[in-house]
Amino acid sequence: MSISIGSEQPIRLHQGDNGFWEATFIAEEGEDYSFIVDDIRYPDPASRLQVSDVHGPSRLVSDVDFEWAPSWKGRPFNEYVLYELHIGTFTPAGTFRAAAEKMEELAKLGFTAIEIMPISQFSGSRGWGYDGVLPYAPHPSYGTPNDLKHLVNTAQRHGLCVILDVVMNHFGPDGAYLHTIAPEFFNPDRHTPWGAAIDFSQRAVRQFWIDCALMWLKEYRLDGLRLDAVHQIQGEGASEFLMELGEAVREQDLGRPLHLIVEDERNEPTLRESGLYAASWNDDFHHAVHTSLTGESQDYYVSFAHDPIADLTRALERGHIEEGQQREGLDAPRGSDCGYLPVTSFINAIQTHDQVGNRAQGERLLTLADENAVKTAYALLLTAPYTPMIFMGEERGAVSPFQFFADYDGDLADVVRQGRAEEFAGIAALGESVPDPIDPATLRRSRLDWSSSPAADDWLRLTHQLLAFRRACIFPLTATSREHSAAHVVSEKALTAHWQFRAGELIIDLNFGGVGRHKSRARAPDFALFDLRRDPYALAVWSKLT
Template sequence: MTTHRFELSHGATLVEPGRTRFRLWAPDSATVGLEIDGRAPQLMQAEAGGWHRLEIDCGAGTRYRYRVSPDLAVPDPASRAQAEDVHGPSVVVDPAAYTWRSDTWRGRPWREAIFYELHPGAFGGFRGVVEHLPRLKDLGVTAVELMPIADFFGAHNWGYDGVLPFAPDSAYGTPDDLKALVDRAHELDLMMFQDVVYNHFGPEGNYLHAYASSFFREDLHTPWGAAIDFCNPVVRRFFIENALYWLEEYRFDGLRLDAVHAIPERDWLVELADTVHQTITDRRVHLVLENDDNDAGLLEGAFTAQWNDDAHHAAHVLVTGETGGYYSDYAENPAQALARCLEQGFVFQGEASAYRDGAKRGSPSAHLSPLNFVFFLQNHDQIGNRAFGDRLAAIADPDALKVGLALLLLAPQIPLLFMGEEVGARDPFLYFANYEGELAEAVKTGRRKEFGKFPEFSTEEAQRRIPDPNKLDTFRKSRVDFAATDEWSSGWLDFVRGLIHLRREVIVPRLEGVRPASAQALNPHALQARWILGDRSALVLAANFGAEPVRLPPVPGTHLFSHGAKADAVGLGGKSFLAILDETS
């Protein structure tokens, strides 16, 4: 039975029971006062470099704020918990209050990862996720990824509007509830991953501009406002400590870093990864990127893998036939684009993107392992950023979607499922928030204007049909009914569970040292790919998303799985799939 804590350079730190050290970086404030509920304010000691410090007698559960100017008291930017949402007082937390049961846990090899991404609020908070863990283990997933949990304004939010990155949002539960979730997952042999947002703060509740303006750059703006200044050593350390905090104090098995292309200081990303790997040496920890820049160099040792948007976009065109927006870059020959992903990683490896007005994107990735890429057909972005939150099961031909799922779950790339995908959920997953007043109106109007660029939403009347993110019903509609036992849901569940079982029993044990051999488009809607597995056997997958049959090149070996009519070693019927293992290679 063990406890875990990570000591932060910022915030409130229990130095002994009943005594706490407070430390705030406020370079714009000549004086800072500590205000504790029920006590007279106390002046903090100013230190070099804009720091303010005070150590006093108080313990866990103490509520406090920092008075950074005569008319402004703010929460702790490194708050471990909040008492009354993002504008309220912060709470002193004792990290050692939770006793871990699974302290012998050392993680799992990356090749075993089968991800399941979920929104904690849609599952009823941290305790609600705990209740689903046995179901997820039975499904066969090995890694549960939480969408961001950093404290945000309101009772519900997508998660990417957090403003207090060290505080699990109280709408989901307490810090100990989150630790109990990770602990239970480890007892069930499941990895736990946390999605973290280091490229921006949300629009409500971020007070850093008022007392630490140098946290941000004046010369660079992102879609979310002023860019965070990762050239500043205090800022760099703030976020590196955040990563270590989730990995050490909460025992997460890895992090997914959101939209790092919005962080221009690439060297900071490398520093973060190096620091994590040098600090945590007693168990496996995995770092995953979302990076629209397709920077292959970051996957050569610093980071474990990247979400492969290229593979998603090509697969989405094949499954749905949609070619608008960024899908236009993959529309001409989507099977060829997806084949390139299966063989070489990225589609864009320095080529010009027509969708991006000819801008070049990406770097060569053919030398990387297939395990450096996370493959998905759906995720929070690709569903929630649609006007009506459409899931594939609601808009795609079921057989074409099953071909996509078979390819997703049997290809060597690391697969990711989005919550509800395993039961063929057709209810939407919408963008939702809980803002009030002018901000709520701005968010609603801005989202509708964004979709106004599309012909189907060119009129105000059409735009009004787009759900208001701030309505409670928008959030409620985004939940999945996992209790459904109808033929549709059970059929999808059996299909997905069977594929995962096949992956875990036959493919995963052979993935160490896997390398691509070839991949080719058979026509714009069909492809075949081949990999040499670690035991020198060959895995061959052929997928036909189109309606017309196609012939295959000769494929020797043992039949592993097929879906669709006339799927055999010499041909694929319309919307069919074939998997073969050749152990003589």
């Protein structure tokens, strides 16, 4: 193996004892380079910047030409209110620079953090980002590395932390030349649902990903990372890798707290219990809300469709719903006891890119359920003590879809189209077509609508009220430890929940489909939406600091 820089003669690389191929030489920033294997040129798998697409040469860049605003100290995790966004559809322009222009508005509403869907370079110009092949390089369709730094800098100047979603469990189907350059990087005996499994038993493989994580945190001044689908990081070395990654992040002294978030379907406490990982996405909460509001019972909703109010009650008391117990609709129990973990370690949502975009038509909840019901669920999300996350547009009552889109050519494009059609063959049988993921119109339909309207203004007012309440009444509670929590059903479709913290208590009474027999309280609620005594969807919240 050798490396070719500019017009110079290729420089031979030597394999070191650490598993990496190495050479030392002098090069200039801005020079283009490629790896040469068996006389074929490939991009650097750790490229920070590509000359053009994922198939061409890489370009040398440094981290010395951006002037950061001083004194960013980050936030403690209990103050996180996450706003998940996709750069390409968040604004009409779909760029880092355009996204930066919206940060002040999000901050004024009361959000404290953004979570950016993956931006590592993938094949083509449009996609969700989960099929990246150059995990160190920002996608050029969104802008330059300095454009990304400008977005982060702008967000932080307005008090917003920045979390980046990164994918370490697989590579995309086009342009992942590590398969050729270093086939040992992969485990030939195992596959993920999206491609070849990575072999984490090798120290060099683990270090590749740790270096990637630290690069994003240090060079782009991020406040943390969200690790996609860690349940697919499996096999020998996988557990060691996740601990090593967490330790490497904890060892950084960057003047701000760094937070790691995981998506983990296993509902296990191990990563959060270690103290190295702040939180895990909690789909259980979403599923209980969704089945209650829509009546859907297909696919992964099966076990949540039997008694969604009881499930929601359990989620409010404990965090996760499925914790190893036998449940109707489950082939085998899932999860372990997590009820003792901090409330902040559960990231709750009623919509995410997954839960919206993985529907055939990409419908949002507002198109599937009554508006007052969705508003009540939204208020519950933002007043419960668990870490809340909303999906872009939710704050303004968006009804535009978020559909699956990609940008491939030839046979691969046909495979993606066919796969999407087969996944939703049931709706095709009913005469409903699945949007073509390769058609650019699918991305255009998925762009967020920022236009003003009475409906959007109403949602924005509600969002501002809820986040002001959260800042004043819930942040002080979740800054201390939870001492006790309890929730119970008060009637068929109503419940009450009570959390006791060292700093005080929080009580929520909720109607979620029917007027409940709630006990009378000594004082008026600190926040209320609709009327508990009359409306089938309503919520009232009391908080007290001791």
